Amino acid sequence: MPINILSQETVNKIAAGEVVERPLNVVKELVENSLDAFASSVTVEIEEAGKKLVRVSDNGCGMDKKDLELSILRHATSKIENFEDLSHICTMGFRGEALSSIAAVSNFDVKTRKKGELSGWKLSSNGGKNVSVVPCSGSEGTITEVRDLFFNVPARQKFLKSDSTERSRIISSFEEAALANPEISFKMLSENKTVFSSSKTDDKLERISDILGKDFAKDLINIKIEHPKVILDIYFTGRDNSLANKKFQHLFVNSRPVNYPRQLIYYVYQAYRESMPRDRHPGILIYITIDPSEMDVNIHPTKREVKFADEQGVYDIIYKSLKNAIISHAHPEIKINSEPKETEILRPHTGSNFKYRHEKSRSFSNGGSVVAEPISKYNPKNYSIDKYANVFAKQQEFVSEKFDENIKVLGQAFNAYIVVENKGELYIFDQHAAAERIRYEVYLSQIKAQSLRVQQLLIPETFDMSPSGASVLKANIALFNELGIIVEEFGQNVFRITAYPSLLGNVAIKQIVKTIVSDIEEDKNAEIKEKTDKIIRSACRSSIKAGDSVSFVETKKMISDLFKCDHPFTCPHGRPTAYKISLNELEKFFKRK
Ligand code: ADP
Numbered sequence: 117m118p119i120n121i122l123s124q125e126t127v128n129k130i131a132a133g134e135v136v137e138r139p140l141n142v143v144k145e146l147v148e149n150s151l152d153a154f155a156s157s158v159t160v161e162i163e164e165a166g167k168k169l170v171r172v173s174d175n176g177c178g179m180d181k182k183d184l185e186l187s188i189l190r191h192a193t194s195k196i197e198n199f200e201d202l203s204h205i206c207t208m209g210f211r212g213e214a215l216s217s218i219a220a221v222s223n224f225d226v227k228t229r230k231k232g233e234l235s236g237w238k239l240s241s242n243g244g245k246n247v248s249v250v251p252c253s254g255s256e257g258t259i260t261e262v263r264d265l266f267f268n269v270p271a272r273q274k275f276l277k278s279d280s281t282e283r284s285r286i287i288s289s290f291e292e293a294a295l296a297n298p299e300i301s302f303k304m305l306s307e308n309k310t311v312f313s314s315s316k317t318d319d320k321l322e323r324i325s326d327i328l329g330k331d332f333a334k335d336l337i338n339i340k341i342e343h344p345k346v347i348l349d350i351y352f353t354g355r356d357n358s359l360a361n362k363k364f365q366h367l368f369v370n371s372r373p374v375n376y377p378r379q380l381i382y383y384v385y386q387a388y389r390e391s392m393p394r395d396r397h398p399g400i401l402i403y404i405t406i407d408p409s410e411m412d413v414n415i416h417p418t419k420r421e422v423k424f425a426d427e428q429g430v431y432d433i434i435y436k437s438l439k440n441a442i443i444s445h446a447h448p449e450i451k452i453n454s455e456p457k458e459t460e461i462l463r464p465h466t467g468s469n470f471k472y473r474h475e476k477s478r479s480f481s482n483g484g485s486v487v488a489e490p491i492s493k494y495n496p497k498n499y500s501i502d503k504y505a506n507v508f509a510k511q512q513e514f515v516s517e518k519f520d521e522n523i524k525v526l527g528q529a530f531n532a533y534i535v536v537e538n539k540g541e542l543y544i545f546d547q548h549a550a551a552e553r554i555r556y557e558v559y560l561s562q563i564k565a566q567s568l569r570v571q572q573l574l575i576p577e578t579f580d581m582s583p584s585g586a587s588v589l590k591a592n593i594a595l596f597n598e599l600g601i602i603v604e605e606f607g608q609n610v611f612r613i614t615a616y617p618s619l620l621g622n623v624a625i626k627q628i629v630k631t632i633v634s635d636i637e638e639d640k641n642a643e644i645k646e647k648t649d650k651i652i653r654s655a656c657r658s659s660i661k662a663g664d665s666v667s668f669v670e671t672k673k674m675i676s677d678l679f680k681c682d683h684p685f686t687c688p689h690g691r692p693t694a695y696k697i698s699l700n701e702l703e704k705f706f707k708r709k
């Protein structure tokens with residue numbers, strides 16, 4: 117086979133594929149360039165969801181003629197000089213490939229005027245060819261215009277989704293940039309209409325309120341922590357304001373929006389564990405400021421992931437402070453008056469010599485360097501973490517001590533409730549919720565003990581699914597199998613179930629599997645652990661039918677099983693299992709007291 121050396125044009129087009137997959141990436145890269153240029157105001161305009169036009173204007177430092185000419189060459193960057201510089205990145209960009217990639221697949225224009233110069237320059241190119249640079253007028257800063265994206269790569273165009281999908285991706289990404297950088301004004305227009313506009317502010321909460329809504333922002337709790345290793349500014353919902361989805365979870369590291377690392381989000385949920393129903397989610401924005409040499413951003417093509425040198429250390433600080441703040445917010449009445457034990461998170465920040473972009477950007481405008489804002493609302497003096505943990509443990513013991521053989525099951529009401537008397541309290545249990553809790557905990561414990569019992573079906577149940585449902589099921593088949601639901605592919609989008617856990621009883625298992633699949637589909641980014649939990653909960657829920665009458669003996673067994681559970685008072689979906697009335701309340705009601 118004859119070997120060809122590819123032309124620069126072809127090489128650039130291929131490379132462009134890695135950086136620019138869709139209009140969203142163009143917006144993101146250009147906005148990042150504006151941020152790196154110390155802009156205090158950034159405007160994005162799009163037409164036809166960015167397919168026809170993306171224009172990003174900033175009031176940043178601009179470029180002179182020489183830099184402008186270099187800017188669209190591949191691997192041309194002002195942000196690093198050599199490989200070592202990668203170990204302390206303070207800028208959003210550093211690979212020097214965004215402009216060359218974007219220019220290769222669009223009709224591309226940059227108008228720029230360097231700060232302090234009297235006039236500017238305009239660069240134009242078509243698909244990376246016919247590059248010209250001519251003088252032009254205009255204010256200080258840079259306007260980058262990308263027209264007819266992928267006009268010369270039709271294959272790419274085919275991959276693009278509808279305008280509304282592409283537009284909403286752009287908007288979410290722009291919102292993230294705005295959340296990450298409250299000290300910068302942002303504006304976005306689509307087809308010449310303002311989509312949103314947010315003026316710069318020193319107050320993150322104000323920006324959060326602008327972008328995510330006043331209702332969400334008004335209930336947020338804030339903690340600020342300075343640690344020698346890391347500065348944290350966390351805004352989060354308390355126990356009573358959990359949400360139905362994960363939309364309001366953002367992580368920013370040195371002002372870069374990144375995905376939550378799996379382990380970190382796990383810690384966040386752990387911190388909420390006791391105080392949030394299982395199918396609810398926290399709203400949480402974590403702003404991390406860390407010495408750039410303590411992390412690596414060069415591990416993901418679109419820089420959506422970061423790695424911390426001391427990952428565990430950082431996560432520990434977040435977990436502990438978050439957990440304490442959640443507890444103390446939920447129980448302001450509990451104060452333990454002892455001097456705090458010196459723990460890592462309580463140690464004051466001893467000053468930092470690292471710089472990050474905003475230090476530079478602020479020193480640009482006011483000539484001074486800035487560390488983080490002082491600690492305000494978080495005052496850990498009121499309690500010590502360890503002591504608090506003990507109080508909690510005692511309460512738990514108390515709960516389980518309380519329920520012993522004295523429990524008297526009085527009967528069943530409306531075929532749905534079980535009435536129980538115990539030590540001066542009357543409980544009305546929701547039979548359905550209670551059964552769900554019991555089944556859930558049995559399922560979990562059998563899995564943990566690797567003693568899950570499954571029943572083989574004499575005749576396997578066969579069913580078909582939509583292509584998208586089938587792809588979700590296929591991707592999770594191993595997990596289903598691990599959980600005792602033995603599913604296998606049985607043709608194109610057709611599956612069959614040969615066995616399932618005995619504890620689920622006699623159920624329409626294929627219906628259950630379908631429900632679980634659509635649950636998983638709704639939340640594609642769920643972690644294995646969450647998915648596992650979802651499958652177990654869903655299976656337990658669907659396996660119990662409300663309104664079934666239960667014999668007296670069965671109710672007794674049920675209540676005694678329930679009190680063996682770790683969490684007898686909530687069903688796995690977080691609803692309460694019981695309503696409690698004390699003798700005292702009854703007496704008051706009947707005016708005996
Ligand atoms: P990178 O951001 O990785 O350096 P880019 O291809 O995005 O690579 O940009 C190349 C260079 O062009 C940047 O390093 C910067 O010097 C310059 N540049 C790009 N956009 C702007 C802008 N809006 N204002 C000032 N300079 C810019």
Ligand code: MG
Binds near residue numbers: 208209214
């Ligand atoms: Mg860049």
